[in-house]
Amino acid sequence: MASTHSNLDSVQAGLKALKGAIPLIGLTGGIGSGKTAVSDMLGELGAGIIDTDLISHQITAPGGKAIPLIAKAFGADFIDAQGALIRPKMRTVVFENPGARKVLEQITHPLIQEETSKQAIELAKSGAPYLVFVVPLLIESGSWAKLIDYLVVVDCPEETQIQRVMQRNNMTRSDVENVLKAQTSRNARLAAANAVIENQGGLDELKSEVLKLHQQLLKI
Numbered sequence: 001m002a003s004t005h006s007n008l009d010s011v012q013a014g015l016k017a018l019k020g021a022i023p024l025i026g027l028t029g030g031i032g033s034g035k036t037a038v039s040d041m042l043g044e045l046g047a048g049i050i051d052t053d054l055i056s057h058q059i060t061a062p063g064g065k066a067i068p069l070i071a072k073a074f075g076a077d078f079i080d081a082q083g084a085l086i087r088p089k090m091r092t093v094v095f096e097n098p099g100a101r102k103v104l105e106q107i108t109h110p111l112i113q114e115e116t117s118k119q120a121i122e123l124a125k126s127g128a129p130y131l132v133f134v135v136p137l138l139i140e141s142g143s144w145a146k147l148i149d150y151l152v153v154v155d156c157p158e159e160t161q162i163q164r165v166m167q168r169n170n171m172t173r174s175d176v177e178n179v180l181k182a183q184t185s186r187n188a189r190l191a192a193a194n195a196v197i198e199n200q201g202g203l204d205e206l207k208s209e210v211l212k213l214h215q216q217l218l219k220i
Contacts, residue, residue: 014117015147023130023220024147028138029154030186031179032161032168034199034206038154039134041210047217048123051134055115056108060085069107074100095178130217139184139192150220152213153193156200158186 018024025047029035036051043049059066062083071079074093080086094101120131138144138151145151158180165176190196195216197209 025132026148026151027134032164033154045214048128048131050119059111150194152195153189154197
């Protein structure tokens with residue numbers, strides 16, 4: 001475990017070295033709130049985007065760094081014929097078994113943090129005006145609060161989240177509600193936010209809000 005701790009220490013050091021050199025923005029929101037839509041728009045405006053959820057999918061895709069470790073810890077039946085993690089099956093296990101969730105996090109979190117640090121350093125060198133870290137469980141993690149300079153929360157009513165995720169991910173209402181229960185409350189996210197993007201209208205309305213946010217972030 002010593003090498004893992006050493007790796008995590010270097011990852012944290014890499015991100016901390018950026019603090020003060022470039023604005024570090026945290027972007028979060030509940031499942032189905034529209035984090036990706038907002039981060040895509042900020043990216044089009046020139047921001048450096050590091051999406052930890054995307055990284056999570058990359059490391060559990062065919063050939064991903066986490067695949068052999070997951071197969072060893074949980075069994076080959078959690079990996080599909082193409083070599084990717086069977087996410088619905090794993091989701092069911094980790095929601096029912098906190099011990100399994102911890103094992104999965106011990107595998108994936110160091111890999112996600114390593115890639116996050118790598119991308120952040122590269123984007124900082126590229127001349128981006130600020131970096132945006134898209135982190136679904138930013139509030140829950142605790143450690144992110146010390147790294148970021150500013151927290152943006154994407155928000156919408158819970159029923160809107162449920163309907164969006166049911167349609168997008170082909171999940172049952174019960175499954176989506178279980179995900180929501182595992183995340184911090186809407187009120188807790190809003191209380192921690194420096195800025196809130198309301199995403200319950202149309203695309204044009206969202207673009208207008210994101211443009212205003214971008215101008216605000218350029219002043220940090």
